[in-house]
Amino acid sequence: MNAEKSTDIYGDPNTVKQKVLVIAGPTASGKSATALLVAEAVGGEIISADSMQLYRGLDIGTAKVTPAEQQRVRHHLVDILDPAERFSVAAWQGAALDAIADILARGKLPIVCGGTGQYISSLLEGLSFTPIAVNLHLRQELNERADREGTAAMLAEVAEFDPATAARLHLKDRKRIIRAHEVYRLSGKSPSQLNAESRSQPVPYSYQAFCLWPERALLYKRIEQRVDAMLAQGLIKEVESLKLQNLPIDAPCRQAIGYKEVFAYLAGEASLSETSDRIKQVTRNYAKRQLTWFRRITEIERIETASPQAAAQHILERICLTE
Structure with missing residues (x-):
């Protein structure tokens, strides 16, 4: 991305808000692949808005970006927590804003990508949080x-x-x-x-937000294929490794989709087939809740395509980064 285009994107920081791109979507919608393509096209960096990709050791079950993908594009807020640590929406918002400021200071385009609706809303709506400590x-x-x-x-x-x-x-x-x-x-x-x-905090950046919105039947098919792939890639062994850490019963990873069900399988509470079916069902339910959340955010533009390449091209055209 040349200097002229950089000026077109960001403008004068003293007179206009700097641009931040947001790519949201339900699980298995192709948002991570889309964000990678966009980031490579514009020299951007990706900030994960996925509450489970924060955790080290939760790789297969979260469909975490691979080391090879992180070599292609720098990612932020991935693998920053141990499995037993907690991280509030307020903590994520603060970390995301710090990452955005750092990326902009280096002349790059920040691309927030993920499916955790509360994270996305905390940025788009400029929420400030009144801390209520856990008792x-x-x-x-x-x-x-x-x-x-x-x-x-x-x-x-x-x-x-x-x-x-x-x-x-x-x-x-x-x-x-x-x-x-x-x-x-x-x-x-x-x-x-x-x-x-808490809604009085001014939004410090100009967010341009998109949400991938695949046809429901296709989304569900992708979810089933993803769960099958996760189990084939070693999700059971990944959870066995977590089990060896003797994590507390309320550790975030023990409640995460896929992990909770495999912990139950390892405890002898379900067969492997039942576990697979259960993960698929709870993932479909989660995707429905994600779409319900994003439907309420008026600032988001829907992209109704099943192709990350087509979605990326649409986004690039909409943000005026292609000729």
């Missing part, structure tokens, strides 16, 4: 209550103090239901109220 005693109390009374009763209570949050939660969202109670008990404010109060 382990309260969390244990709430978990024990959920065991006794069930998540339905606890979700009904969330509906009383925060109808908007309750409407977005499902009975299976135990962790988020408990977190809603936790936030309310610790702050005296509902999660929705805190979110509303």
